[in-house]
Amino acid sequence: MKMEDNLEPHLQGFDRENPFRVPDGYFDRFPTKMSERIVQKKPRFTFPFPSLLKPIPIFVTAALIITVGIIGLKTFTKSEVALSNEEISDYVYQEGIIDEFTEEELLEYSDLAFIEKDKSTNQNINIDDQTIQEYLIDQDLDEADIINEL
């Protein structure tokens, strides 16, 4: 004899009839109440493979963090543009910025800055004539140009 077959005698004498009841007409009204609740409502679409959707929030979050990072870097990082001496020189002359500098300031940033430096340290500058001539030749300058400048 099976286990559950032994059990029923223990509960003999108890009425199996349902002791609960419902308000009058409840089951007649309930389908109408449900119809009213779902009226105009369309069944919600649910993705048939929900497990495939689980990684999506991770990818979206990662993409969002990367995007914000890139935008932040572009916004807050100074862009460093390498310019050649010629480009700087052209810009300074074309914009008339050259007039805003004193002779001392120009010397400080020019190839002749060593002269100023030596002045500040009170050291004698021993440059022979040949060196000066070679420099002038390198810079494609002749004596006439220098005299005109003076």
Next chain:
Amino acid sequence: MQELSDREILDQFSNPETRNYAFNLLVRQYQKRLYWHIRKMVIDHDDTDDILQNVFIKAFNGLANFREDSRIFTWLYRIATNECITFLNSKKKRFFIPLVDVENQLSQNLENDSYFNGDRIQMRLQQAILTLPEKQRLVFNMKYFEDMKYDDMSEILGTSVGALKASYHHAVKKIEEFMKRF
């Protein structure tokens, strides 16, 4: 009322023209069984009514994607069972009361329930059932009052037939002990 097969309900539900009609038939077909299943767990009629509506709303939302690897009947029972457990758990959390006090509260509700028709013995039996753990209570109600097959219960509760039989056995023993003290 003539009962429709699962296939007929699903076919009619998949057609937008007959969707609401099919749903109405589904409600009419299963409302009583689900109502009593829920009512025996939560005791109060108004709570049962709320839960039953939630069950059918969930069924309406899910029926379009219903996979026929189970029957609509067991699927609805599973939703109803989960809703009952969620309701009872939320009641415990909301009032910070332990499980045993929830059962006491349900027992008191039973005594004050104007929709309870039973005599003193039936009242005592219901109170005995309320002393059981949730799962045993479900098993006992489904077997004793609804005379449900163990295979169906297994499908609904996700528990093996052997475990259900053992659970029912323990439930009956506990109820018997409780009734002896009466």
